[in-house]
Amino acid sequence: MMQQIYPVPPHDYMYELNKDFHFAAAHYVPHDEAGPCQRTHGHTYFVNVTVAGDVLDEQGFLINFKMIKDLIHKRFDHRILNDDPLFSNEEANYFPTSEVVARTIHEVISEHLSELPNKPVCLQVFLRETPTSYCVYRPKAGDRS
Numbered sequence: 001m002m003q004q005i006y007p008v009p010p011h012d013y014m015y016e017l018n019k020d021f022h023f024a025a026a027h028y029v030p031h032d033e034a035g036p037c038q039r040t041h042g043h044t045y046f047v048n049v050t051v052a053g054d055v056l057d058e059q060g061f062l063i064n065f066k067m068i069k070d071l072i073h074k075r076f077d078h079r080i081l082n083d084d085p086l087f088s089n090e091e092a093n094y095f096p097t098s099e100v101v102a103r104t105i106h107e108v109i110s111e112h113l114s115e116l117p118n119k120p121v122c123l124q125v126f127l128r129e130t131p132t133s134y135c136v137y138r139p140k141a142g143d144r145s
């Protein structure tokens with residue numbers, strides 16, 4: 001995973017950061033048709049987050065790389081994702097699937113970025129759940145904040 005380059009759609013921002021990190025978590029997909037995924041099982045999730053912007057802060061950072069990791073790793077590492085209030089076992093749009101976890105990572109990071117004076121944006125979250133399965137979440141261009 002580390003030192004891989006992930007494709008990002010073209011954009012006009014002058015700076016683009018990418019942060020790779022991983023976290024270990026358990027989850028299950030609470031649906032009768034989810035097969036073995038209905039049972040609690042674990043993954044080492046590999047994540048790549050893309051943040052872009054035009055203005056640097058007083059440290060010369062768009063955002064500290066460490067902050068990107070900490071926002072997600074401190075919340076999800078060695079947890080059961082289904083227990084986190086960001087997810088739900090009732091509504092499919094909030095089951096902790098790859099798609100929803102990737103979108104949720106985007107939401108957590110975007111909420112933090114929106115508080116920063118230099119207003120960077122999160123363009124993409126790449127989430128690898130297994131060696132053969134991954135999801136890329138990108139907000140619609142008009143929904144970037």
Ligand SMILES: Nc1nc2c(c(=O)[nH]1)N=C([C@H](O)[C@H](O)COP(=O)(O)OP(=O)(O)OP(=O)(O)O)CN2
Nearest residue numbers: 028029036037043096097098099129130131132133
């Ligand atoms: N669209 C989605 N499909 C599946 C998800 C998901 O989050 N989104 N999740 C699962 C399971 O939770 C599982 O963790 C991953 O399944 P799978 O890729 O089938 O894993 P394998 O390692 O068994 O894959 P192989 O390539 O067959 O070894 C299922 N589907």
Ligand SMILES: [Zn+2]
Nearest residue numbers: 027037041043
């Ligand atoms: Zn799984």
